Amino acid sequence: MKVTQKDLLNIPRKAILKGHFACAGCGSALAFRHAIGSIADNVILVVPASCASVYQGGGKGASFNVPTINTAFAASDAVASGIQRAMKMKGKEDIKVVIWGGDGSGADIGIATEIGACDRQENILHVMYSNNVYGNTGGQRSGDTMIGAKTATTPQGNTTPRKMVPFIMMANNARYVATATVAYMEDLVTKFQKAISLEGFKFMQIDSPCPPNWRSDSADSIKIARLAVQTGIWPLFEWNRDTGKAVISRPNQKYVDKENRLPLTDWSSLQGRTKSMTKEQLQNLESDTERQWSFLKKFL
Numbered sequence: 001m002k003v004t005q006k007d008l009l010n011i012p013r014k015a016i017l018k019g020h021f022a023c024a025g026c027g028s029a030l031a032f033r034h035a036i037g038s039i040a041d042n043v044i045l046v047v048p049a050s051c052a053s054v055y056q057g058g059g060k061g062a063s064f065n066v067p068t069i070n071t072a073f074a075a076s077d078a079v080a081s082g083i084q085r086a087m088k089m090k091g092k093e094d095i096k097v098v099i100w101g102g103d104g105s106g107a108d109i110g111i112a113t114e115i116g117a118c119d120r121q122e123n124i125l126h127v128m129y130s131n132n133v134y135g136n137t138g139g140q141r142s143g144d145t146m147i148g149a150k151t152a153t154t155p156q157g158n159t160t161p162r163k164m165v166p167f168i169m170m171a172n173n174a175r176y177v178a179t180a181t182v183a184y185m186e187d188l189v190t191k192f193q194k195a196i197s198l199e200g201f202k203f204m205q206i207d208s209p210c211p212p213n214w215r216s217d218s219a220d221s222i223k224i225a226r227l228a229v230q231t232g233i234w235p236l237f238e239w240n241r242d243t244g245k246a247v248i249s250r251p252n253q254k255y256v257d258k259e260n261r262l263p264l265t266d267w268s269s270l271q272g273r274t275k276s277m278t279k280e281q282l283q284n285l286e287s288d289t290e291r292q293w294s295f296l297k298k299f300l
């Protein structure tokens, strides 16, 4: 079912309450409010160490209003597997088990348990919100960091290409894989709803602006996320194991053709982490973007 803007407005503010601890302009919290909010009555959340463990608050001031278990960094997919199996034994399969974690766990430290759960076809959804860094510990580089971006551990700019986690999950026979962005929330929640409706291991990666670590204006978060699509940096697609085919999502269709894309500098100039990239770094970012597109095009 396609989620409309009206559906978004009707999502009750139930999953994350006012007074959460996320920074202003946080893409992760915004995505959470809509995606988890859309299933607030039948979800169990599993949160690996991340900003989400922090912005949920604690005790009487906790802002997460859904059953939540916080796990060690690498353990979320194993914990989620156990919870889902327990729900199945109790005949409560309507309860969806969702991992909500960053790219530090999703792309690096937790990837072994993630692939393990995928391999076992556990009936869970792993959402990796990508702020491209280890956010809550000071913004260190992760395997998901864009090439050329400055982070706490790559002050001159990251030199390595991105790990293409969605393709890793496709190669490991996930049931459903999708990329999304907070700039196109209807598309994001439509994919989230589709993912939870399917049986097996599902994976979603969400472009989630992070003003303190991207050194951007919190008012620009949506603009930056939209530009990531318009410049081609963030390909938006979904892939289903049944067909083995990828489908480019509507907001992205115009930008499959490189000719239609906006210059990368429209995106990079709005962020302190990328605005002083050298010509060579920009070229590297462009080739890394092309690398992702050429992978994706093999599945169209």
Ligand SMILES: Cc1ncc(C[n+]2csc(CCOP(=O)(O)OP(=O)(O)O)c2C)c(N)n1
Pocket: 049, 050, 051, 052, 072, 073, 074, 101, 102, 103, 104, 105, 106, 109, 131, 133, 134, 135, 136, 137, 142
């Ligand atoms: C094994 C282990 N190493 C390091 C840490 C410290 N730590 C906690 S959260 C975190 C960063 C998480 O980064 P990410 O997964 O990208 O989520 P974000 O903070 O960006 O939301 C780190 C390094 C830890 N908890 N466990």
Ligand code: SF4
Pocket: 021, 022, 023, 024, 025, 026, 027, 028, 029, 051, 055, 131, 135, 136, 209, 210, 211, 212, 213
């Ligand atoms: S550091 Fe970034 S991801 Fe973490 S709460 Fe702040 S804006 Fe969100």
